[in-house]
Each structure stands twice: as C-alpha cells, then as structure tokens.
Amino acid sequence: xxxxxxxxxxxxxxxxxxxxxxxxxxxxxxxxxxxxxxxxxxxxxxxxxxxxxxxxxxxxxxxxxxxxxxxxxxxxxxxxxxxxxxxxx
Numbered sequence: 773x774x775x776x777x778x779x780x781x782x783x784x785x786x787x788x789x790x791x792x793x794x795x796x797x798x799x800x801x802x803x804x805x806x807x808x809x810x811x812x813x814x815x816x817x818x819x820x821x822x823x824x825x826x827x828x829x830x831x832x833x834x835x836x837x838x839x840x841x842x843x844x845x846x847x848x849x850x851x852x853x854x855x856x857x858x859x860x861x
Contacts (some may be wrong), residue, residue: 776854779847787840794833801825 805822812818 776850779843780860783843787843794834794836798829
C-alpha cells in the first residue's frame with residue numbers, strides 16, 4: 773500500500789510536472805534555435821546545432837513519457853491486484 777501511495781502522491785505528479793516543465797523548455801530551445809539560425813552567418817553549423825538540440829530534447833521527453841507511463845502502469849497493476857484480493861474476501 774505504501775508503494776501505491778508513493779506513486780499517487782509523489783512519482784506520478786512529479787513526472788507530470790517534469791513533462792510540463794519540458795514543454796516550457798522546448799519552447800525556449802525552439803526560440804533559441806530560430807534566433808540562432810537567423811543571426812548565424814554559418815547556416816549549416818546553426819542547422820547542425822538545431823538538429824543536436826532537437827535530438828537531445830526529444831530523447832529527454834521520450835524518457836520522461838516512458839518513466840511516467842511505467843509509473844502509471846505500476847499503479848494500475850497494484851490497484852488491480854488489490855481489487856482482485858478484495859473480490860476473493
């Protein structure tokens with residue numbers, strides 16, 4: 773029961789918050805990349821930098837989504853096992 777409580781009160785809200793923060797950070801990265809590309813005399817280098825930021829940002833978001841999804845699945849598994857125990861009582 774403590775594991776379920778930790779998931780509901782800490783892990784899942786923290787994961788959701790991290791995704792919301794990621795959204796804000798992605799907006800900043802996009803603004804930076806656009807500005808950098810427009811102002812850069814070396815468009816090829818600016819484009820490569822944008823690709824690198826994009827790859828890193830998407831990997832970070834994918835990791836956050838995966839972690840949150842795993843926590844939600846774990847929560848559902850715990851709830852299902854508790855429900856099945858109650859049904860047999």
